[in-house]
Amino acid sequence: MADAPPVGPTHGRPADSPVPCDLLVEAGWVVPVEPHGVVLRDHAVAVREGAIVALLPIADARARFTAKDTVSRPDGVLLPGLVNAHCHNPMTLLRGVADDLPLKTWLQDHIWPIEAAVIAPGFVADGIALAIAEMLRGGTTCCNENYFFPDVQAATYKRHGFRARVGLPVIDFPTAWAAGDDEYFDKAGDVHDQWRHDPLVGTAFAPHAPYTVSDANFERIRMLSDQLDIPVHLHLHETAQEVEQSQRKHGQRAIARIDRLGLLNDRLIAVHMTQLTDGEIALCAQRGASVVHCPESNLKLASGFCRVADLGRAGVNVAIGTDGCASNNDLDMFGEMRTAALLAKAVANDAAAFDAASALRAATLGGAKALGFDHLVGSIEAGKQADLIVVDMAPLETQPLHHVLSQLVYATGRQQVTDAWIAGRPKLRDRALVDMDEAAIVANARQWRDRIAAVDLSGGARS
């Protein structure tokens, strides 16, 4: 970006010396997210070497730039790619494998036995490939991954040119990924070292949850996350039971314990947070922690309600995540953003709470900030990476078009996403995946269906 020319809405070069660029995307409307709530009519974004060099009126863009590729979407809204701030994407292969069950039955009789039988690098790579295809078709260009085999995760995201943080798992018992504490940390260090300078894929520590990670391991993670300057991605206050258990075992609620261990800080990505007191909300704001709201998972597992509007009012950065496909059952960030906006009003008992612009911000810049990627993505600003999507407003489902932000959040379906770019590279064009073979991905998913159906769920009845 150092050599990008200083062009932008207010820094014009003379119209008589057009600047070359790689891509010009012209749209009927542009929602840059920053500044907040703004909708620009008939604007364009110029991209060079993967980065945004200007956002300006279409007529000005055509005068100032000569583009190798121009995409014109007069019925489209151009916005930053959505950021899915919490997912377990290998589990996309378990979509709908067991639903409508109590949490314990679901985990112990279905998810865990199936995972025990199938978790391996191939499962992780294939599940993530399916997830990437689904995310791109739904306008998501960046995600925060949390599963085993982060080495495979990172390689898979990189291979498909998809932006991600991959979680370096830590949990107090042996898994297919590591046999014990030292192996978890050794492998975490190795994966981090390998990806530390990658422009697209980064790492985060991913201690599973307060009830599965010891104080000693949390302290080790705290020290390392400080040293390496990477986020900590943690399920926190997901259920009332978790909080009660922490109280019994540690004499304090999980948030207080995490704070005591020094992890409640601006690197913490706290996921779920359905159980929050006023004091805990204030503490999160003070410490600068981000909260990832996963409304559909929280509803489906009857975990509780996150006080999103109160978090926002307190100044806590709020992001949105789908959680895994075994508890959602999709990676639809348009749907999740809508559910978040609707649910927040009912929870706050205020129809004006968490408005459309705030929901869209949480699904873009809020996610980028939570992941520590907000210097790179999350808004359309000169200097940021060109992670962009276009949403078609022409279908009758979004007509009449009274207000663009309302329509994006309350009426748009993910199938209206026509185009997506990551770091300026086209990933979806006219709804077709540019560099992924959709038929092969579906065929592979079908093969996994048969393998998973063959898993012996001894003791557990299939739903």
Add this chain to the structure above:
Amino acid sequence: MADAPPVGPTHGRPADSPVPCDLLVEAGWVVPVEPHGVVLRDHAVAVREGAIVALLPIADARARFTAKDTVSRPDGVLLPGLVNAHCHNPMTLLRGVADDLPLKTWLQDHIWPIEAAVIAPGFVADGIALAIAEMLRGGTTCCNENYFFPDVQAATYKRHGFRARVGLPVIDFPTAWAAGDDEYFDKAGDVHDQWRHDPLVGTAFAPHAPYTVSDANFERIRMLSDQLDIPVHLHLHETAQEVEQSQRKHGQRAIARIDRLGLLNDRLIAVHMTQLTDGEIALCAQRGASVVHCPESNLKLASGFCRVADLGRAGVNVAIGTDGCASNNDLDMFGEMRTAALLAKAVANDAAAFDAASALRAATLGGAKALGFDHLVGSIEAGKQADLIVVDMAPLETQPLHHVLSQLVYATGRQQVTDAWIAGRPKLRDRALVDMDEAAIVANARQWRDRIAAVDLSGGARS
């Protein structure tokens, strides 16, 4: 149907005397809804003179029937068309016109001034045409309409071959439809008389709400609904304020008042019902009233949470509705069904509550029963009208396909609906509207956008 042959899964004719039929729909899976929770593999439905004559394995169907038209969907699920049990479809033209506002501001400064300026037969007809197109593309084949100008509503639904109950409005103040009580009832009688024998369009009384209709008018409605044997479609216990106001004004909660007036019976379609005591749930079950759950509207307007799982357990018939597009903002019954299933679990604090089969039943047979149409539609059974839809399971968003019912409720998007028939007539084929001009509908919606934007909202700021 009197002359339909008695064929069905168990009543075969000899394979050597094929029976002519109009339509044979073959699908990879059939979900008949009745019996509950059943998924049939590789089955077909035969249709003659608008009615279902048989549901049977594809091989048997090919042997028994010679069809004028055969539609084969090996990757598709065939199910009954969805029933939207509460909508205000002319308001589709107000989609997103004002959002994220307190209820009073929303109504008084936006919706009512706009309606005052635009309500007329043309607005009603154009809004309903847009709504029908949206509903068909989303798998909805029947709706329960509640707005002014039921004469225009009925004619519009009939013209487009769409099944509907239209509401005969009664409200204690003058509107564009009627100047006073007698005119409301006279016009209601006229519209009912005109449509009483129509096979596709029926009527219902639609008293607006307990707080806008007097005891005398409710009593008149009760008498007439008994005489004419038509349902009563009523917003009831939508908000806590409504219940408190009833307590103050009438000395009893609205449900108790409606019961006192004799309207809490098996013809009552009670919409919203977010405020329910255990006693009220038991009373609804005892009286046989149906409840229409509108989860997205209830969330968006912060009205409250309906106790859907408790209603179901008590034996109350539960249906699902989208409400109007000014408070939703779509007519997406797949989305509404999903939100209903997710939300019910959180409200009941039970991840096993209101499972996928129950949600699908509410969105089909539950709606049909609420409308008094369950002898006609809501399930795939020989003798019922052929209101059918096909949902494509091939897209990667519903792969892998572990369980069809889970996928339909938790992962399917309405854009996966490929085909729809109403009374055996094709309405959607390969996602194209068969007898509606989509481009003309969109162009008309755009023209309404400009007219609505020009309305003077004196005193109210536009969002």
